[in-house]
Amino acid sequence: MNTPDLNRRLEEINAETNASRKNLKVAELVTELFREIGCDPVIVGGSAVEFYTEGHYVSGDVDICQTGQRLPTPREREEVMSLVGRPLGVRRWDVCGVMVDLLGSVETTSTAAFQQIGKLKLIQIEDLIAERILVATVPARDENRLNVARALLAVAIAGEVEIDFEELERVAKSPDYRVSEELHTLIAELESRKQ
Amino acid sequence: MLTRTISWEDWEKGRAARRAVVVRAIGDIELRRPAGDPRKDALLRKLNNGERGMPFEKTP
Numbered sequence: 001m002n003t004p005d006l007n008r009r010l011e012e013i014n015a016e017t018n019a020s021r022k023n024l025k026v027a028e029l030v031t032e033l034f035r036e037i038g039c040d041p042v043i044v045g046g047s048a049v050e051f052y053t054e055g056h057y058v059s060g061d062v063d064i065c066q067t068g069q070r071l072p073t074p075r076e077r078e079e080v081m082s083l084v085g086r087p088l089g090v091r092r093w094d095v096c097g098v099m100v101d102l103l104g105s106v107e108t109t110s111t112a113a114f115q116q117i118g119k120l121k122l123i124q125i126e127d128l129i130a131e132r133i134l135v136a137t138v139p140a141r142d143e144n145r146l147n148v149a150r151a152l153l154a155v156a157i158a159g160e161v162e163i164d165f166e167e168l169e170r171v172a173k174s175p176d177y178r179v180s181e182e183l184h185t186l187i188a189e190l191e192s193r194k195q
Numbered sequence: 196m197l198t199r200t201i202s203w204e205d206w207e208k209g210r211a212a213r214r215a216v217v218v219r220a221i222g223d224i225e226l227r228r229p230a231g232d233p234r235k236d237a238l239l240r241k242l243n244n245g246e247r248g249m250p251f252e253k254t255p
Binding site (some may be wrong): 024051052053054077111114115116117118129147151153154155158160161162190193194 | 199200201202203206209210211215216217219220222224239251
């Protein structure tokens with residue numbers, strides 16, 4: 001990406017007033033820059049939840065992992081990110097007011113394809129739901145955290161986000177998560193609210 | 196519907212519908228979380244003259 005293009009994108013992001021869209025644009029720009037050096041970033045965590053559930057979970061940061069064999073070296077991380085933001089610490093940058101965390105290889109139990117918005121890859125919703133149920137129930141039940149899982153499940157059940165329920169069941173049941181019972185309870189709860 | 200691969204335009208189009216579904220399911224509550232740990236934020240600002248990071252100049 002040449003400097004005028006990069007500056008134009010940064011201006012556009014700075015002018016964006018919707019927090020959710022701004023996060024998405026920052027994630028997209030960072031993704032593109034890392035693709036230029038042969039990496040393949042994936043958005044995980046709260047920002048992925050936000051993009052699936054539409055602003056009900058406006059995450060303060062964007063968590064980016066890498067998929068595939070090619071990971072950026074520490075030097076590449078610094079050089080790429082210095083084009084768009086300022087460092088806030090190890091692996092963390094401020095890009096137009098959005099905090100970007102560059103993590104390592106993506107951890108996912110799902111074998112489904114990554115969801116994609118434009119050029120942006122998102123962690124599979126099947127894995128995200130299982131992960132959110134796990135962190136909401138272990139070591140203790142946390143209703144606020146469980147609401148995140150409910151929100152993700154709700155958009156999937158309503159058909160607003162494509163999901164493979166068999167894959168979700170497999171991921172939830174897997175030794176990585178073991179949250180199958182909690183998943184069934186949440187689905188039953190949401191189905192009953194629909195009636 | 197947000198299929199496995201969608202365009203920006205389709206993501207935009209589906210925003211209201213996704214929001215409506217979430218409101219029906221859990222109510223009109225924002226599931227916000229702070230950007231990072233507030234204690235770390237305070238520490239960073241204390242260490243960097245009110246800024247979150249060290250003075251920074253782009254590498255030429």
